[in-house]
Amino acid sequence: MADLFDSGNSVSPSDAAVARPGPLADRLRPATLQDVIGQRHLLGTDGALTVMLHGQMPSLILWGPPGVGKTTIARLLAAQADLHFVQISAIFTGVADLRKVFEIARNRRVNGTGTLLFVDEIHRFNKAQQDSFLPHMEDGTITLVGATTENPSFELNAAVMSRAQVLTLERLTLRDMELMMQRAEKELGIKLPLSGDAREALQEMADGDGRALLNLTEQVAAWGATDTIDRDTLSKRLQRRAAQYDKSGDAHYNLISALHKSVRGSDPDAALYWLGRMLRGGEDPRYLMRRITRMAVEDIGLADPQAQAFCLQAWETYERLGSPEGEQSLGNAVVYLALAPKSNASYTAFKAAMKQAGETGSEPPPKHILNAPTQMMKDQGYGTGYQYDHDQADGFSGQNYFPDDMKRPVYYVPVDRGFERELGRRVDWLVDQRAKRGKG
Template identity: 80%
Template sequence: MADLFSTSDPAPEPGRAPAGPLADRLRPAALNAVVGQGHLLGPEGSLTAMLSGALPSLILWGPPGVGKTTIARLLADHVGLHFVQISAIFTGVADLRKVFETARNRRANGRGTLLFVDEIHRFNKAQQDGFLPHMEDGTITLVGATTENPSFELNAALMSRAQVLVLHRLTLKDMELLTQRAERELGAKLPLDGPAREALQEMADGDGRALLNLVEQVAAWGAKGLIDVETLSKRLQKRAAQYDKSGDAHYNLISALHKSVRGSDPDAALYWLARMLKGGEDPRYLARRITRMAVEDIGLADPQAQGLCLQAWETYERLGSPEGELALANVVVYLALAPKSNAAYAAFKAAMKGAAQAGSEQPPKHILNAPTQLMKDQGYAAGYAYDHDQADGFSGQNYFPDGMKRPVYYVPVERGFERELGRRLDWFVEQRAKRAKG
C-alpha cells in the first residue's frame, strides 16, 4: 500500500545536502509562503479566516501546478492532523475501506486525519458517496483537489459537506518570485538574458511545478554566457496549453468565442478560435457552434450570415484541416463585424413560453380547412379572406385563437436588414388597426 498512501515526509537531517527534484526542495514550509494564492492565504484570505476555527472539509479547484497538494499538507500540519494522500486514479473501493479503517483507529487514539484526495473528480458517484459518513462522524477531514469544475464533476451530497476554494493560475509576477527562490536554492543566477528569462516563465503557462522543472533543466546546461530567446526556444519546448475537449476549459473557451463575436471584437474572436483549434478541438464542433452564433446573435439583422456559416462548414468538410480552418476564421470575422440582433431569438423563446401557457387552444375556424361537408357545417373556413385577393395583399385577419389577447413577440432592432423588417412590421400593424376599425 506504500505506493498508494503517503504521509508527511520527515524533516531532513541538519547538514545533509538536499536531494530530489527542485520542485520538491522548494515546497513551502508555511502557508504564508505559498505563491499566488493571496486571496485564500493572505491576511484577509478566506482560508486564513477558516483556520481560526475547526477546519472544514474542502475542495481545492484550480489548474495544475498552483499549490493544491502543498496547501493540503500545510493545512494538516497547521491544525495537527495526520496527513494521508491518495489519488483517485489509483485507488479502488477496497483501498478506501482500509484508509477509513486506519483513520478510525487513529481517531480512537486521539488524532484526526486529513485525507487529501488528488483528482477527486475521477471517483464515480458511488465512490464519492462513500466519503460522506466518514466526513459526518469526524473520522476524516476531506481535502479534495480537482482541475475540473466541481459543479459538473462532484455530486451534490459531497458538495454540500465541503467548501469549494478556487486557486488561481500563477501570474508572471508569481513566476518571477518562484524563479528567484529557485536561484537561491541553486546558489546561482540563471544564465538567461531578460527576454529569455521572461520567455522561460511564459513557457510554464501558469504552472509553478512546470516552471521549476524548466529552471532545473536550464541550470543543468552549465552555460558560460547569457542565453537569448532564440537559443532557449530551440532547447526547450513550450508547455502545451491546458485544454480538455470534454472538460471545463472546453466550455470556457467556446463561451469566450461566442461572447467575443457577440461583442463585435474580431481580434478576440480569432484568438479564442485559434486557442481551441490549437488545443485539438474538432473543427466540426466549432462550425456548428459558429452557425448557432449567427442564428442567435445576428439573426435577421443580416440574413446571409447563416448561409455563410453553412458555406464555411461545407468548405471545411471538403478541404479538411488545416486549409478548411481558414473558412471558419473568415466567417468568425464576418459574424463579429455583422449587425447584431437577437430579436427573433427572443421572440421564439417568448412564443414557446406562450404556447406552453395556452394549453390546447384551437385556431380560429376561419383559417381551418374544410375538406368535408360536416366541417363546412361546423363553420370551418367560413369568412376566410384570401390575402392575395386584397388590393394590397394583406387581409388583416386574426390568426390567434378566438378570445386570446394578441401578444407581441417579435420586436425588430434598428440595425442592419432588420431595420427594413421593422418598417414592414409597422405597416402591417397600422393596416391591421385600420381594418379593425373599419
Template identity: 85%
Template sequence: MVSAVACPPYIPSMTDLFDIGAARASDAAEARPAPLADRLRPATLDQVIGQAHLLGPEGALTVMLQGQLPSLILWGPPGVGKTTIARLLADRAGLHFVQISAIFTGVADLRKVFDTARHRRANGQGTLLFVDEIHRFNKAQQDGFLPHMEDGTITLVGATTENPSFELNAALMSRAQVLTLERLSLRDMELMTQRAEKDLGAKLPLDGDAREAMQEMADGDGRALLNLIEQVAAWGAMKPVDRDTLARRLQRRAAQYDKSGDSHFNLISALHKSVRGSDPDAALYWLARMLKGGEDPRYLARRVTRMAIEDIGLADPQAQAVCLQAWGTFERLGSPEGELAIANAVVYLALAPKSNAAYAAYKAAMKQAGSTGSEPPPKHILNAPTKMMKEQGYGSGYAYDHDQADGFSGQTYFPDGMKRPVYYVPVDRGFERELGKRLDWFVAQRAKRGGGG
C-alpha cells in the same frame, strides 16, 4: 609447515547480485539531488506563491483557519499548489495528512482509509484526507465519503481540474466549500524563477526575452516551470540564450506575443471584444496574433463558440452552428487549413447581430434560483403516478396546451406564491426581433387568461 589450500574463486549467487545492485542503486539515489520541485516545496502557507485571494490576510483560507477547518474542494488548473496547500492546511489544523488519488484508489482502499481514520480519531487525532482528481470517483464512491465527513472522521480536501458543478454530486458539494485556485501569473512565475535560482546558486543562462518566453511556456503551471528551469540549468551555457535558441532546445514553440508583455488572457479578451464590437478586421488581427504565438486552435475554437452563445445568442441562432462546424472542420483538416474555418467563424460572428439577452436572463434566473431555496413546483404541473399523489392534488387542474385552440393555456409554472419575474428581454435586432413579437403575444394572452402569476 602448514600447506596452503587453494580457495575456489568466489562466484556471487543471483541473490548476492540482486543485493549488490540494490545497494548500488540506493547509494546512487542518495547521491542524486531531489528534483527542484521537491526542494522548493513550501514549508508554510505564507511561502506559497500565488493564490493571494485565498491565503492573503483577508483570504478565505486564512479566515477559515481561525476556526475549525471545513471540508473543501480545491478547483483549479494543474500546477497551482492544490496538493501543497492541502498538506500545509493539515499541518496548521493539527490533522494527520493522508493522500490518495481517485485514479488508483478502489472501494477496498477507501474502506481501509476510513477505518484507519476512525481508529486515529478514537485516539484523539483527526485526519485530513486529500483526494487528488476527486472528480474521477463515480457517484457511489463520492456518496461513500458523506457519513465520514458528517461524523467528523475525516476532513475532506478534494482537488479537481474540472468544474465541480458538473463533476461532483450535489450531496458532496453541499458538505464542502469550493475554493477556486487561479493559474499563476507571470509575476508569480518570475518570483518562482528567482526562488529556483537561489536554490541553484546561479542565474539562468537566458536573456530577458527568453526568460519571459520560458515562463509563458509553462502557461501558469508552477510544476511545469520548475521542470523547464531544471532543463535550462543543466545546459551549463556560458552566455545568455535567446528566445529562438530556447525554443529549439526545449523543442517547444515559444510564445511570440509582442514584447510589450501582452499575456494570453489579454489577447483573447481583445479578440472577444473585437467580435462583440462588430469589427471583423480587428478580430482577425487578434486571432492571427494568437495563432502566431502558438495558441492551440482548439482553445480558440472553443472560445469563439462561447462568443456565439454569449454575445450573439438568439439574435442569430445560426451563429453557434457556424462555430461548431468550424471546430469540426479543424478537427478533420488540421493545421494550417483548418484554422481558416475558425477565421470564417470569427468574421461571421463579428458581422452577426448582437444580443446577450438570453445570457443575462440565464444569469438572473440562476441568481434567483439560488435565493429561493427548494420551493416545489405548483401541484397542477406535477405528475401523479400513484393514487395517493392524485388525492394530494398532484396534476389537478393542469391544462394541456395542445388541447387549446391556439396551443397556449396561459397557466403559471412558477412556485405557488412566487411573484412572476421577468428574465428574458429580447433586443430589437436580428431574429430576436421576431422572438420579441412572440413573447409580447404570450404576455398579452397570459394576462387575459389570468395566468400572469
C-alpha cells in the same frame, strides 16, 4: 495497504516542513502557508483559508488548474491544523482501499489524532465512492480536502458539495512565476543565462503551472550555458509546452464561452484569439463551425440575414479543404460575425413563442383558417370567412391567426440595427394596418 496509507503517503504535522533531496519542485515545496506563491485571495491576511484556520477547519474542495499548489496547500493545512496528513489519488484507489483509509483514520481518532484526507483528482471517483466519504465527514473521522481540475458543480455529488466548501485556485501570474524562478535560482546557486525576452518566454511556456516552470528551469540550468540565451534559441532547444486544454473538460467550455462572447461583443481580435486557442488545443473544427453558425442564428439573427449563409459557406469551404488550410474559413466567419450588426430579437421571440406554446398547447386554431376538405367540416364553419391575402390590394388581410380565446401576444420586436431596421418598419406598418382593419 497499511504501509501505503500510514507511511508512504502520510506525514505527521511535525514532518510537513522536512526538506528531502529530489527534483527541484520537491526541494522548493513551501514550509508554511505564508511561503506559498500565488493564491493571495485565499492565503492573504483576510483570505478565506487564513480565516478558516482560526476556527474549526471544514472539509474543502480545491478547484484549479494543474501546478498551482493544491497538494502543497493541503499538506500545509494539515500541519497548521495539527492533523495527520494522508494522501490518496482517485485514479489508483478502489472501494476496498477507501475502507482501509477510513478504518485507520477511525483508530487514529480514538487515539486523539485527527486526519486530513487529501484526495487528488477527486472528480474521478464515481457516485458510490463519493458517497462513502459522507458518514466519515459527518462524524469527524476525516477532514476531507479534495483537489480537482474540473468544475465541481458538474463532477461532484450534491451531498459532498453540501458538506464541503469550494475554494477556487487561480493559475499563477507572470509575477508569481518570476518570484518562483528567483527562488529556484537561489536553490540552484546560479543565475539562468537568459535574456529578458527569453526569461519571459520560459514563464509563458509554463502556462501558469508552477510545477512545469520549475521543471523547465531545472532543464535550462542543466545545459550549463555560459552565453546569454535569447528567445529564439530557447524555443529551439525546448519543446514548447501545449497550453492546458481538455476537449471534454472545463477549459473547453470556458474557451467556447470566451469565443462566443467576443463575437457577441463585436471584438474580432479577441474572437480570433480564442478561436486560435481552441484550434491550437486540438479542438474539432467541425464542432467550432457548428458553434459559430449557432452564433449567427442567435446573436446576428435578421440584423444580417447573410450571416448564417456566410457561416454555412465557410463550413463547406472547410469540408472541401480540410485542416490546416480550411481553418482560415473559420477565421473569416468569426471576423464577419464579430463585425456584423447584432440582434437577438428573433431568437428571443422564438423562445417566448415556444414557452407560450407549451402553456396553451390545447387551444385550437380559429376556424376561419382551417381547411375544410369534407362537407361536414364546412357545415361546422371550417374555412368560413377566410380572406386570401393575395386577393388584397396590398397583400395583407389583417385577419387573426391566433386561437380565438387567446389575447394576441407580441414576440418579435426588431432592433434598429442593420437589415432589421427595415423589418421594424414593416412590422410597424402591419401593426398599424391590423389596428385599422380590426376597427373596420
